[in-house]
Amino acid sequence: AQSVTQLDSQVPVFEEAPVELRCNYSSSVSVYLFWYVQYPNQGLQLLLKYLSGSTLVKGINGFEAEFNKSQTSFHLRKPSVHISDTAEYFCAVSETSYDKVIFGPGTSLSVIP
Amino acid sequence: GAGVSQSPSNKVTEKGKDVELRCDPISGHTALYWYRQRLGQGLEFLIYFQGNSAPDKSGLPSDRFSAERTGESVSTLTIQRTQQEDSAVYLCASSRRTPSNEQFFGPGTRLTVL
Numbered sequence: 001a002q003s004v005t006q007l008d009s010q011v012p013v014f015e016e017a018p019v020e021l022r023c024n025y026s027s028s029v030s031v032y033l034f035w036y037v038q039y040p041n042q043g044l045q046l047l048l049k050y051l052s053g054s055t056l057v058k059g060i061n062g063f064e065a066e067f068n069k070s071q072t073s074f075h076l077r078k079p080s081v082h083i084s085d086t087a088e089y090f091c092a093v094s095e096t097s098y099d100k101v102i103f104g105p106g107t108s109l110s111v112i113p
Numbered sequence: 114g115a116g117v118s119q120s121p122s123n124k125v126t127e128k129g130k131d132v133e134l135r136c137d138p139i140s141g142h143t144a145l146y147w148y149r150q151r152l153g154q155g156l157e158f159l160i161y162f163q164g165n166s167a168p169d170k171s172g173l174p175s176d177r178f179s180a181e182r183t184g185e186s187v188s189t190l191t192i193q194r195t196q197q198e199d200s201a202v203y204l205c206a207s208s209r210r211t212p213s214n215e216q217f218f219g220p221g222t223r224l225t226v227l
Contacts, residue, residue: 034215044218049215094214100146101214104155106154
């Protein structure tokens with residue numbers, strides 16, 4: 001069965017500093033990987049996704065993530081964060097042969113001015 | 114076009130009452146999901162509908178929870194004999210049946226059981 005681990009429940013970071021949010025998954029088959037963001041008092045929206053091809057994917061708002069099959073990871077990065085990046089970030093996985101998406105517990109990113 | 118809509122946006126009920134939560138997916142989206150998000154926590158998968166296939170109910174926490182969907186349209190999540198631990202935001206999402214499987218989320222229904 002699939003599962004998603006986000007080891008960091010809370011990540012405080014100063015404005016303009018780089019950030020990495022970690023995501024590891026477990027699955028014995030090919031997967032699609034996603035990062036969703038939930039801004040305060042707003043709904044979830046897709047940040048970026050990995051389907052196939054290049055292991056480095058770029059998303060909205062300057063975020064990028066790298067798929068590492070050997071380490072079963074899909075870490076999210078941004079070289080310089082802004083106050084507006086303060087939000088909850090969810091990593092998610094689905095098997096390529098079945099559509100059900102499983103979400104991780106989320107990481108709360110707080111950007112400090 | 115219109116996004117995923119959910120109603121009501123807020124629901125306050127007394128312990129032991131039944132509640133119905135409604136989700137209108139984006140037109141043309143064959144897949145529909147229900148999740149539960151407790152305060153400060155992640156998304157807990159509840160149930161998944163894909164077209165006319167049998168739903169995946171593996172995430173429903175107890176037999177007090179049930180959901181229906183007619184074809185590829187509206188879905189209703191019903192919670193019978195509500196308990197205080199049912200208090201949460203219930204999120205609905207829909208997606209096309211494509212490899213990308215991007216989900217579009219509704220605004221959620223905040224359920225409070227007194």
